[in-house]
Amino acid sequence: MKALYNLVLGSAASLAVMGGAAAADLPVKAKAVEYVRVCSLHGAGFFYIPGTDTCIKLGGYVRADTTFHGGVHGQPAWNGDLGQGNRYADYFVSRSRMALTVDTRTASEYGVVRTFGQGNFQFSTFGGSTANPTSLAASLGTNASLLDTPGGGYVAVEYLFIQFAGFTFGKSASAYATPWQGFPGNLSSNLIGGQNTDTGLNNIQYKVEFGNGVSASVGLDDPTVWNRTAVYNLATGLNAVGVTGNAYAGTHAPDVVGNIRIDQAWGLFQLSAAAHEVSGSYNILTATTAAPNNLSEISGHPDTKWGGAVMAALQIKNLPTGAGDDIKIDASYARGATKMVIATSGASPSFAMFGGSNIAYQSVGFGATTDAVYLPVINGGTGDLKLTEAFGVRGAFNHNWNAYWITSLNGSASWVRYGGSVGDLTSAKGQYCAAYTAGKVVSADYSCNPNYAVYQLGVVTRWTPLKNLTFSAEVQYLRLDQNFIGTAVLTPAAPKPTAVYQFRDQDAVQLQLRVQRNF
Numbered sequence: 001m002k003a004l005y006n007l008v009l010g011s012a013a014s015l016a017v018m019g020g021a022a023a024a025d026l027p028v029k030a031k032a033v034e035y036v037r038v039c040s041l042h043g044a045g046f047f048y049i050p051g052t053d054t055c056i057k058l059g060g061y062v063r064a065d066t067t068f069h070g071g072v073h074g075q076p077a078w079n080g081d082l083g084q085g086n087r088y089a090d091y092f093v094s095r096s097r098m099a100l101t102v103d104t105r106t107a108s109e110y111g112v113v114r115t116f117g118q119g120n121f122q123f124s125t126f127g128g129s130t131a132n133p134t135s136l137a138a139s140l141g142t143n144a145s146l147l148d149t150p151g152g153g154y155v156a157v158e159y160l161f162i163q164f165a166g167f168t169f170g171k172s173a174s175a176y177a178t179p180w181q182g183f184p185g186n187l188s189s190n191l192i193g194g195q196n197t198d199t200g201l202n203n204i205q206y207k208v209e210f211g212n213g214v215s216a217s218v219g220l221d222d223p224t225v226w227n228r229t230a231v232y233n234l235a236t237g238l239n240a241v242g243v244t245g246n247a248y249a250g251t252h253a254p255d256v257v258g259n260i261r262i263d264q265a266w267g268l269f270q271l272s273a274a275a276h277e278v279s280g281s282y283n284i285l286t287a288t289t290a291a292p293n294n295l296s297e298i299s300g301h302p303d304t305k306w307g308g309a310v311m312a313a314l315q316i317k318n319l320p321t322g323a324g325d326d327i328k329i330d331a332s333y334a335r336g337a338t339k340m341v342i343a344t345s346g347a348s349p350s351f352a353m354f355g356g357s358n359i360a361y362q363s364v365g366f367g368a369t370t371d372a373v374y375l376p377v378i379n380g381g382t383g384d385l386k387l388t389e390a391f392g393v394r395g396a397f398n399h400n401w402n403a404y405w406i407t408s409l410n411g412s413a414s415w416v417r418y419g420g421s422v423g424d425l426t427s428a429k430g431q432y433c434a435a436y437t438a439g440k441v442v443s444a445d446y447s448c449n450p451n452y453a454v455y456q457l458g459v460v461t462r463w464t465p466l467k468n469l470t471f472s473a474e475v476q477y478l479r480l481d482q483n484f485i486g487t488a489v490l491t492p493a494a495p496k497p498t499a500v501y502q503f504r505d506q507d508a509v510q511l512q513l514r515v516q517r518n519f
Contacts, residue, residue, distance in 0.1 A: 113163070187474035194393075223277075408461075481505050
């Protein structure tokens with residue numbers, strides 16, 4: 001009995017000690033919960049990062065689109081397997097994308113300090129617009145679409161920049177660009193005719209506001225990815241569609257760019273200018289690929305030249321056709337800076353399109369997009385860079401039928417010119433034609449002229465049944481106006497045969513469908 005009594009007392013004492021310890025561990029007062037606070041200083045959607053004076057906004061969109069008789073995101077059938085119209089071409093391609101944006105802003109004595117970034121998580125039709133295993137293998141390691149395997153996909157980086165006291169550092173739109181970039185009203189990312197840096201390029205720029213809607217910007221752009229097309233060493237030869245390897249040298253100087261802009265209630269007017277360095281690698285390069293060999297470094301090189309571009313842009317609002325209607329248009333001229341005219345959301349294309357013919361196996365139309373060409377002295381040329389000229393105009397009329405329906409009529413015209421005349425080996429045209437015609441069997445009426453034009457006309461209708469949910473459809477027509485005459489025996493890229501081809505203008509039509517939800 002005594003043992004039981006001692007056990008009960010011991011257990012009670014232990015419980016008392018444990019209870020006291022637990023009570024001592026309890027906080028005297030619960031810590032206050034810090035709730036997220038709305039930040040109205042910078043507009044809708046911003047909130048304070050807890051514990052800081054920095055405001056943040058998360059946003060983006062989810063998009064699905066399909067293009068018929070074209071490449072991803074509305075690329076026309078202007079080259080590759082689509083341009084050939086062969087059995088490897090995909091009749092339709094699709095892409096699904098989620099764009100995620102992060103925008104932070106902090107008020108300071110120097111003004112707002114801002115950071116912005118956008119990442120695109122996307123999956124598209126494997127190979128982009130071709131099922132040709134040779135084409136895919138040639139792009140292994142450089143073609144993002146090769147990651148579009150089952151369960152795969154990839155992340156593409158758009159804007160990543162910091163803004164402080166009027167300066168912008170990082171990957172952003174060029175100071176040369178218009179606010180609408182390459183999208184005055186179109187759906188496709190391939191309405192050429194003017195400059196486009198809609199996913200950003202590495203740059204440093206400074207913007208100053210003069211008041212009353214007048215501003216100016218200057219900047220230094222890294223041209224390596226965005227602002228260079230190609231330089232041809234014509235001694236390497238030209239293939240059946242007038243193209244050879246890219247003989248551009250390394251990037252030695254940034255592009256110097258700037259604009260003067262007026263923003264008013266009636267619209268916008270902007271003048272832009274850019275200076276662009278053009279440089280060739282070596283006089284002796286491997287044929288067709290322009291790759292270096294053991295003679296390249298001792299062969300010399302052409303002297304560097306500077307080219308540039310100018311652009312005038314106009315937006316007119318408050319049109320009598322309806323509330324919210326506007327017209328956007330820009331016109332460009334470039335010399336040695338062809339990307340400022342033949343610009344897409346990706347690389348600048350060279351054109352190679354095939355069609356029917358009643359006098360030859362097929363017809364072909366092509367146009368080489370270059371910043372310059374040169375023919376070394378040892379090959380009978382002048383050895384200096386001949387800068388390519390380009391002109392372009394692009395625009396759209398955007399009409400709001402009501403709060404739910406919008407239609408845009410868009411179009412562009414682009415011209416690429418090689419100076420001089422056929423037979424004059426001191427000129428770009430003479431050197432180009434000598435390289436192209438060499439070794440070819442041509443007809444009696446054959447005439448070489450590498451100048452060409454591209455015309456585009458499209459119409460897109462958008463339906464927004466709910467806020468931030470839009471369904472769109474765009475039909476776009478493209479015309480390649482080439483200037484070669486006659487026929488020639490050519491050996492295009494496989495699977496085309498070596499045969500007689502007629503030089504003729506070409507055209508293509510595509511349809512793009514899209515649904516997009518913004519958030």
